[in-house]
Amino acid sequence: MTKIKKPLLSALSIVLFFIIALASNPSKKTFKNSSSWIPKDFNPNKTILLVEKFAISGRAEQNMEDYMNQKYPYKFEFVDIQTIKNKEGKYADTKLYRYALVISSHTSTMTKAQGAVTSGGLTTTGFDFNFYDRDLNKSYPPTRRPSSYASTTFKPVINTIVKHFE
Amino acid sequence: MISLSKTTDIFLNVVIPVFLGCIFYFLKNEITVPEMIQNYLPDGLWAYALQSCILIIWNRKINIIWSIAIMLFAVIFELLQYLHFINGTGDFFDIIIYFIFFGIALSANKFFISNIYFKLTSYDKD
Numbered sequence: 001m002t003k004i005k006k007p008l009l010s011a012l013s014i015v016l017f018f019i020i021a022l023a024s025n026p027s028k029k030t031f032k033n034s035s036s037w038i039p040k041d042f043n044p045n046k047t048i049l050l051v052e053k054f055a056i057s058g059r060a061e062q063n064m065e066d067y068m069n070q071k072y073p074y075k076f077e078f079v080d081i082q083t084i085k086n087k088e089g090k091y092a093d094t095k096l097y098r099y100a101l102v103i104s105s106h107t108s109t110m111t112k113a114q115g116a117v118t119s120g121g122l123t124t125t126g127f128d129f130n131f132y133d134r135d136l137n138k139s140y141p142p143t144r145r146p147s148s149y150a151s152t153t154f155k156p157v158i159n160t161i162v163k164h165f166e
Numbered sequence: 167m168i169s170l171s172k173t174t175d176i177f178l179n180v181v182i183p184v185f186l187g188c189i190f191y192f193l194k195n196e197i198t199v200p201e202m203i204q205n206y207l208p209d210g211l212w213a214y215a216l217q218s219c220i221l222i223i224w225n226r227k228i229n230i231i232w233s234i235a236i237m238l239f240a241v242i243f244e245l246l247q248y249l250h251f252i253n254g255t256g257d258f259f260d261i262i263i264y265f266i267f268f269g270i271a272l273s274a275n276k277f278f279i280s281n282i283y284f285k286l287t288s289y290d291k292d
Contacts, residue, residue, distance in 0.1 A: 009223045010232050014239055017216040020184065021243065022252065148259045 029156035034164045037143050039131050042099050044074035044165055050091070050100035050134075051078050054150050063151045071158055074165075087134060094135040101157070103150060104128045104142045129157045170282045172222065179218035179271070179278075187211035209260050210267040213240065217271035226279055228272065240264040 051068065054061040061078075068076055083091055084100040091097050105127050126146030132139050143160075147153045170178075187208040220232045244261050246252045 006223055007232075010220055010229075010235075013216065013219045013223065014236060017212065017219070018239065018243060021212060147257065149257050152257060 030160045030163050031143055031145050031156055033143065033145075034160050037130060037141050038161060038164055039099065039133060039140055041133075042131065044072075044161070047098045048075040048077060048096055050084055050097055051076055052084060052100065052102045053078050053080050054103060055080065056150075060149065060151045064154050067151070067155055067158060071155075071162060073162065084132065084134065098133060098135050100132045100134060101129055102132045102139075104130050105146075127153055129153060170278070175222050175226075175278070176219075179222065179274070180215045183211040183215040183218070187215070206259065206263045210263045210270075213264040213267035214271045217268045218274075221271065221275050226275055228275065233268075233272070237265065237268060240268075 049072075051064070054064060065078055068078075077097075079091065079100075081102065084102060087094060126148060127150035128142040128144065128146035130140050130142040143153065143157055145153060145156065190211070191208045216236055217233070220229065220236060221227075224232065241261055243252075244257060247257075
């Protein structure tokens with residue numbers, strides 16, 4: 001009995017810890033700061049939300065589109081950033097296509113600590129999202145909850161928007 | 167030399183990091199901290215607690231098989247997210263953070279063994 005006690009406890013611990021990790025995954029997350037980045041005039045029932053395509057990764061882009069189809073109950077379209085900014089053709093109607101969810105990325109560097117033996121630092125790119133008002137050419141603040149993968153931020157952003165209008 | 171029971175060890179190195187990670191996770195929208203810490207500290211604390219838990223189960227003797235197993239599980243966990251078999255998105259930097267904090271727990275193990283006396287009533291003698 002004692003021989004299997006430790007391996008059993010180890011296996012149970014791993015299962016328990018991975019349940020904790022799964023419980024905190026981005027598909028269930030929402031951001032509580034929605035009032036700081038969702039425009040007050042945004043009404044998903046009255047407008048079609050344009051979402052910027054994630055040009056860097058086709059896989060992530062597909063992941064984001066799948067997530068929108070699955071979770072976002074309002075109308076939306078994925079378009080490139082030029083289409084959002086140019087307001088031409090079908091998308092010239094800035095009342096119907098007033099708001100766009102655009103990607104904002106920035107780079108941060110973890111610099112070398114004083115006295116550290118190794119040189120250099122760890123540089124990561126954080127992907128965030130912000131609303132863009134095509135009618136007023138106005139950018140709203142980003143969520144300020146970036147991650148190194150666009151879809152990691154995208155999922156809680158969409159969850160938050162959906163929750164906001166429930 | 168400080169005397170530490172197994173219960174205290176579990177509390178200090180497993181319960182508190184998991185608790186802090188949870189607190190941080192639930193309060194991260196309310197508090198202002200650098201983004202890198204905000205995004206990765208809960209994952210790091212989770213990894214530290216898991217490695218510590220395995221070490222404590224094995225009486226603070228490094229069990230290579232289980233230590234490698236949790237590292238593999240962490241990589242597989244991120245890979246499964248990346249391949250969309252489970253919810254979430256695989257993040258390469260998460261793996262780096264896991265390994266850094268697994269390393270911290272293993273380094274702290276050395277410290278705990280050499281500087282802190284574990285009560286033999288709580289820890290097995292073998």
